[in-house]
Amino acid sequence: MNILITGGNGQVGFELQRQFAPLGTILAPTRHELDLTSAEAIDAYLQQHQPSLLLNAAAYTAVDNAESEPEQAKRLNAELPAQLAEYAAKQDIPLVHYSTDYVYPGNGETPWQEDSPTGPLSVYGQTKLEGDESVVKSGASYLIFRTSWVYAARGNNFMKTMLRLGRERDALNIVNDQIGAPTPARLIAQITALSCTIHHSPFTIHIPPGIYHLAPNGETSWHGFASEIFNQARKAGQPLAITPEKTAGILTSEYPTPAQRPLNSRMALGKLENALGITLPTWQSQLALTLIEHLES
Numbered sequence: 001m002n003i004l005i006t007g008g009n010g011q012v013g014f015e016l017q018r019q020f021a022p023l024g025t026i027l028a029p030t031r032h033e034l035d036l037t038s039a040e041a042i043d044a045y046l047q048q049h050q051p052s053l054l055l056n057a058a059a060y061t062a063v064d065n066a067e068s069e070p071e072q073a074k075r076l077n078a079e080l081p082a083q084l085a086e087y088a089a090k091q092d093i094p095l096v097h098y099s100t101d102y103v104y105p106g107n108g109e110t111p112w113q114e115d116s117p118t119g120p121l122s123v124y125g126q127t128k129l130e131g132d133e134s135v136v137k138s139g140a141s142y143l144i145f146r147t148s149w150v151y152a153a154r155g156n157n158f159m160k161t162m163l164r165l166g167r168e169r170d171a172l173n174i175v176n177d178q179i180g181a182p183t184p185a186r187l188i189a190q191i192t193a194l195s196c197t198i199h200h201s202p203f204t205i206h207i208p209p210g211i212y213h214l215a216p217n218g219e220t221s222w223h224g225f226a227s228e229i230f231n232q233a234r235k236a237g238q239p240l241a242i243t244p245e246k247t248a249g250i251l252t253s254e255y256p257t258p259a260q261r262p263l264n265s266r267m268a269l270g271k272l273e274n275a276l277g278i279t280l281p282t283w284q285s286q287l288a289l290t291l292i293e294h295l296e297s
């Protein structure tokens, strides 16, 4: 049984490969083996390999660059999921797709529900929303996991950037007015596997199709996340130049970037917890696991 993982070398895709390896034959083409900007190449690949499950972890995730490369972002974030969803509907196979807190407008302090009005502030958020909308209306059996602030033991992410800067610098300014939940890619892959029941054939999704928020419990700012990274790293014996007093919280307006980020990225988790009958872990406990994995790698 072939499981296609697009973006298999990314943070989430890599963890999906680990989780799903015992469940079937993993197809995780690199960008040299399958150019995801080519609809023709994707069609040919699908015809050749006939996957029974699609896990779409490919995306254009460079939030600031997307502002100057909107066509590229649209191809990966909007048109690719639309094409995969159309195929999934036609073949009657499930599609799991990943989305983001950046589809929400970021105002207020109330956690977003899955059916809250969207209002992306950036090209990245807008193109991701277009992808979600295509999947929803495709008629495919789908799950969309909207997650936030993804990091992992490997890949490019905020945790690894902070560990590097914490060793190199003795002072850092980090925004403290964007609030959300840092989510390890490993947790995303574990929840994805938990949501798919494997019969002999075909794969089925065993929670109701739809959009689900997927993040750990609790909330913090990027400054709070960085401070916890430094605390936990220090306890694990890492030599850091940075000190808590020199890790200053600043406003988003003091850290100008090409793309606007939402201030409120709080996402309600009840829909997923109820569907799976679980309580999601806290972001601090998930950081401990991911940090140790990184330090031991």
Ligand SMILES: NC(=O)C1=CN([C@@H]2O[C@H](COP(=O)(O)OP(=O)(O)OC[C@H]3O[C@@H](n4cnc5c(N)ncnc54)[C@H](OP(=O)(O)O)[C@@H]3O)[C@@H](O)[C@H]2O)C=CC1
Pocket (backbone or CB within 6 Å): 006, 007, 008, 009, 010, 011, 012, 013, 030, 031, 034, 035, 036, 037, 056, 057, 058, 059, 060, 061, 076, 098, 099, 100, 101, 128, 146, 147, 148, 149, 150, 151, 155, 156, 185
């Ligand atoms: N990162 C984050 O903070 C968040 C991510 N998400 C969503 O989660 C999902 C996974 O994100 P994440 O794992 O962090 O993403 P990564 O940036 O780590 O990985 C993206 C993957 O997409 C692949 N890719 C991008 N462009 C192309 C292309 N033209 N052809 C072939 N492959 C391509 C990359 O290939 P290559 O390895 O060759 O570069 C990479 O494997 C995405 O849908 C993202 O929007 C949601 C919230 C937060």
Ligand SMILES: Cc1cn([C@H]2C[C@H](O)[C@@H](COP(=O)(O)OP(=O)(O)O[C@H]3O[C@@H](C)C(=O)[C@@H](O)[C@H]3O)O2)c(=O)[nH]c1=O
Pocket (backbone or CB within 6 Å): 061, 062, 063, 099, 100, 101, 102, 147, 148, 149, 150, 157, 158, 161, 172, 173, 174, 175, 178, 222, 255, 261
């Ligand atoms: C390195 C650094 C970043 N920052 C801020 C900038 C930004 O607001 C925040 C996080 O930086 P990043 O560049 O990791 O942020 P960003 O790339 O916007 O992260 C987002 O990626 C996309 C793909 C998503 O879907 C989102 O959920 C979110 O994870 O930290 C500082 O304040 N000080 C610093 O020294």
